Amino acid sequence: MQTQVEDSAKPIVDPHDIDAKLVQKLANDALVWCSLRGLLVGDRNSERSGTVPGVDMVHAPVALIPMSFPESHWKQACEVAPIFNELVDRVSQDGEFLQQSLSRTRKVDPFTSRLLEIHSKMLEINTIEEIRLGLHRSDYMLDEQTKLLLQIELNTISSSFPGLSCLVSELHRSLLQQYREDIASDPNRIPANNAVNQFAEALAKAWNEYGDPRAVIMFVVQAEERNMYDQHWLSASLRERHQVTTIRKTLAEIDALGELQQDGTLVVDGQAVAVIYFRAGYAPSDYHSESEWKARLLMEQSRAVKCPSISYHLAGSKKIQQELAKPNVLERFLENKDDIAKLRKCFAGLWSLDESDIVKDAIDRPELYVMKPQREGGGNNIYGEDVRDALLKLQKEGTGSDAAYILMQRIFPKISHSILMREGISHKEQTISELGIYGTYLRNKTEVLINQQAGYLMRTKVSSSNEGGVAAGFAVLDSIYLV
Amino acid sequence: MQTQVEDSAKPIVDPHDIDAKLVQKLANDALVWCSLRGLLVGDRNSERSGTVPGVDMVHAPVALIPMSFPESHWKQACEVAPIFNELVDRVSQDGEFLQQSLSRTRKVDPFTSRLLEIHSKMLEINTIEEIRLGLHRSDYMLDEQTKLLLQIELNTISSSFPGLSCLVSELHRSLLQQYREDIASDPNRIPANNAVNQFAEALAKAWNEYGDPRAVIMFVVQAEERNMYDQHWLSASLRERHQVTTIRKTLAEIDALGELQQDGTLVVDGQAVAVIYFRAGYAPSDYHSESEWKARLLMEQSRAVKCPSISYHLAGSKKIQQELAKPNVLERFLENKDDIAKLRKCFAGLWSLDESDIVKDAIDRPELYVMKPQREGGGNNIYGEDVRDALLKLQKEGTGSDAAYILMQRIFPKISHSILMREGISHKEQTISELGIYGTYLRNKTEVLINQQAGYLMRTKVSSSNEGGVAAGFAVLDSIYLV
Numbered sequence: 001m002q003t004q005v006e007d008s009a010k011p012i013v014d015p016h017d018i019d020a021k022l023v024q025k026l027a028n029d030a031l032v033w034c035s036l037r038g039l040l041v042g043d044r045n046s047e048r049s050g051t052v053p054g055v056d057m058v059h060a061p062v063a064l065i066p067m068s069f070p071e072s073h074w075k076q077a078c079e080v081a082p083i084f085n086e087l088v089d090r091v092s093q094d095g096e097f098l099q100q101s102l103s104r105t106r107k108v109d110p111f112t113s114r115l116l117e118i119h120s121k122m123l124e125i126n127t128i129e130e131i132r133l134g135l136h137r138s139d140y141m142l143d144e145q146t147k148l149l150l151q152i153e154l155n156t157i158s159s160s161f162p163g164l165s166c167l168v169s170e171l172h173r174s175l176l177q178q179y180r181e182d183i184a185s186d187p188n189r190i191p192a193n194n195a196v197n198q199f200a201e202a203l204a205k206a207w208n209e210y211g212d213p214r215a216v217i218m219f220v221v222q223a224e225e226r227n228m229y230d231q232h233w234l235s236a237s238l239r240e241r242h243q244v245t246t247i248r249k250t251l252a253e254i255d256a257l258g259e260l261q262q263d264g265t266l267v268v269d270g271q272a273v274a275v276i277y278f279r280a281g282y283a284p285s286d287y288h289s290e291s292e293w294k295a296r297l298l299m300e301q302s303r304a305v306k307c308p309s310i311s312y313h314l315a316g317s318k319k320i321q322q323e324l325a326k327p328n329v330l331e332r333f334l335e336n337k338d339d340i341a342k343l344r345k346c347f348a349g350l351w352s353l354d355e356s357d358i359v360k361d362a363i364d365r366p367e368l369y370v371m372k373p374q375r376e377g378g379g380n381n382i383y384g385e386d387v388r389d390a391l392l393k394l395q396k397e398g399t400g401s402d403a404a405y406i407l408m409q410r411i412f413p414k415i416s417h418s419i420l421m422r423e424g425i426s427h428k429e430q431t432i433s434e435l436g437i438y439g440t441y442l443r444n445k446t447e448v449l450i451n452q453q454a455g456y457l458m459r460t461k462v463s464s465s466n467e468g469g470v471a472a473g474f475a476v477l478d479s480i481y482l483v
Numbered sequence: 484m485q486t487q488v489e490d491s492a493k494p495i496v497d498p499h500d501i502d503a504k505l506v507q508k509l510a511n512d513a514l515v516w517c518s519l520r521g522l523l524v525g526d527r528n529s530e531r532s533g534t535v536p537g538v539d540m541v542h543a544p545v546a547l548i549p550m551s552f553p554e555s556h557w558k559q560a561c562e563v564a565p566i567f568n569e570l571v572d573r574v575s576q577d578g579e580f581l582q583q584s585l586s587r588t589r590k591v592d593p594f595t596s597r598l599l600e601i602h603s604k605m606l607e608i609n610t611i612e613e614i615r616l617g618l619h620r621s622d623y624m625l626d627e628q629t630k631l632l633l634q635i636e637l638n639t640i641s642s643s644f645p646g647l648s649c650l651v652s653e654l655h656r657s658l659l660q661q662y663r664e665d666i667a668s669d670p671n672r673i674p675a676n677n678a679v680n681q682f683a684e685a686l687a688k689a690w691n692e693y694g695d696p697r698a699v700i701m702f703v704v705q706a707e708e709r710n711m712y713d714q715h716w717l718s719a720s721l722r723e724r725h726q727v728t729t730i731r732k733t734l735a736e737i738d739a740l741g742e743l744q745q746d747g748t749l750v751v752d753g754q755a756v757a758v759i760y761f762r763a764g765y766a767p768s769d770y771h772s773e774s775e776w777k778a779r780l781l782m783e784q785s786r787a788v789k790c791p792s793i794s795y796h797l798a799g800s801k802k803i804q805q806e807l808a809k810p811n812v813l814e815r816f817l818e819n820k821d822d823i824a825k826l827r828k829c830f831a832g833l834w835s836l837d838e839s840d841i842v843k844d845a846i847d848r849p850e851l852y853v854m855k856p857q858r859e860g861g862g863n864n865i866y867g868e869d870v871r872d873a874l875l876k877l878q879k880e881g882t883g884s885d886a887a888y889i890l891m892q893r894i895f896p897k898i899s900h901s902i903l904m905r906e907g908i909s910h911k912e913q914t915i916s917e918l919g920i921y922g923t924y925l926r927n928k929t930e931v932l933i934n935q936q937a938g939y940l941m942r943t944k945v946s947s948s949n950e951g952g953v954a955a956g957f958a959v960l961d962s963i964y965l966v
Contacts, residue, residue, distance in 0.1 A: 038520065040540070048907065229515075
């Protein structure tokens, strides 16, 4: 039962069909739009741009024209979002499954090991988290060969770009509207994207469930953050639509300024915290010293709503993704057979390195696999010949450090032509794209208050680049045009 | 009949009463607000920022807290705006008055001379301009000694900041709202500021009167413009609210790409132009060669609506301001005695340099005068001891070049305390402020379609700086808080 990519699916316009003068006009208008509407990032060429707002700003890297995407696959991706939300919540409640599945990984990956240590402590303390908030993003690529929508990963912590992605959809709709005589298209075929307000709504509702009108929402941030405007849009929505105050603190600041009151209330810098929203803490590099780990544990032990809690965080790890792809594992967490079938349909091939047949095949045909470490944040995957070398090296060492990796079927998405805007300059490029679907989930005790798809993020990157991170400089923000 | 400044008038909060931590929070929130809402300028430290949108942007320099301003003077300034609009239109129709008043200036100021040359040609050709569009800004200071609102100058060309000034009012209202528990104030005491949409409405109505739905509005711009976002906001309003397309051209480009059709239609780069909006061409430095003067003449001869026409431009010159301040001159243009009295009440002392008693007094007491050249754009006025030196030098030369200047009563505004934000840093400063009131005027034949006050611009500068230009780097954008 594969959903076929319609053969009629064509990009809304081939960049080669746009004459240079029109590209220049479009590019200029796009740059102006980004500037006036806050589609911005800190300039990487500046030292201050990651710490001081309002200085050394540059438009976010964006595609000039939205990327065509089959409507059937769009619907499929939207449909599974609430099921993945549900799955994460169920998996997170199964402490034994998390600990067992990650037991080999913990031995070789110090980062996972520290997370599991906190998780164990929480199991010991055995306080029930009544309010559970998930702001996830499930990332997909469309495999050109099988015409299947395949999941790359499920982010349960620090899902980025809810703020800027909405703006890109608006930018593209505005350009198509303005140039409707030059580019035959229908701006309404760009799906509405309200990620920032849906994220804000979920955070505000969690804040409301917590029930202290004087308490704030705390954003846990990196000390240097060039993507700060994406986060500021979320704060702006919380303030303007929900009258909720946000504060921004680094893990080190939380360690220095945070304390738990007797009833478990987290107070940071004199302010009670209702909801902790992590935009840092997902990568080993965020933990410079014991101080940051102390802060993480402090927060986890508090009665503040954690987005995510340590168990939600672990449920999104690559090893768990791989475990869930094994036969009969989804059935442990979900009852509905249809739901299970829908999720399984998006699973790419995923294997641990103790599956010797697969490892052998990957050494023979490394181009068909990606080797993924547990670490998050992009930029760490292994591709091509390097897969063979890495596997052979691990076999020789034989220390069990193969547990730090999983193998994944390599997906070959369609190659398109795009015009990418970066630092004020347009480039025509051969590109591939990755679609992220945001999901919001909120539960208080047994009552599910929110469980929905919540906007999307399209990222388009030069096809010769293996890695997908926008912040890492290889990709641009995009939107989709349904065909 | 002087309107007294209420003695109860106090700044909404003395910056010395705000503790450092609150200043830091306010400053940070102000910087974020500017970034997300497009209150931006090109960074002066960058070469590209004046030519490429979307790169090297920095928040516009702004005051952190709005400046207190007496409500009675605010009302007075608003009330005279339509009368000044009317006056400019009447003066502009009196070609003889303009030519005669500027006859001595023309001999010594080459710039005025070139403008008058074009004006003479237009008088010869004697085509009647049916559609007349004025987008003016009348600038005032409150004289501390006399408690009078006195006009500094009336700008009839390139009145800047209609776009950004609205945003500053919004920024301040947002901050007062957000920090209402820390700063006792009423955000609604910041008057509504809709300058950008009122300017756009006037431009769009003029475009509509012109009557060619395929024609565009052309912004005449400088090749390098770090204040481009102010202008882009106006274009955005025209496009989004009125579906009118704007193009941007330098004078040199207009000379190269522009032509007049037989019926007087101006076509630039293949596009018919309905309205010409000047954001360049007001200063000698905008005319690098004969090419720019040819462009100016070409536009003036066209049937496009000029904002401003050459006669509106001349009507705003300092020499004309000084002539209008002479006894019985206003009566030549206006009938209503009340209106005349209202205008006269805002006139500071203004004299030509052939009034020997005044020149003698200015040499004796130079601190009470400002010497102003005909040139526009800020940065050219003479103050203090330099007034004496300049006057003595002119007397010695005796070449008639004194006609290039006028003398104006020096106004001593109240000194306040402000927190100014520049390049991401806040500074507490002693400051003085200047209030600009925008006016929009549109007439087609005998029908006046628009004549109104249209928002405002408050500029606050360090009191030790004599010059007032925001773009020149001495001042910041501000808004007013009525007391």
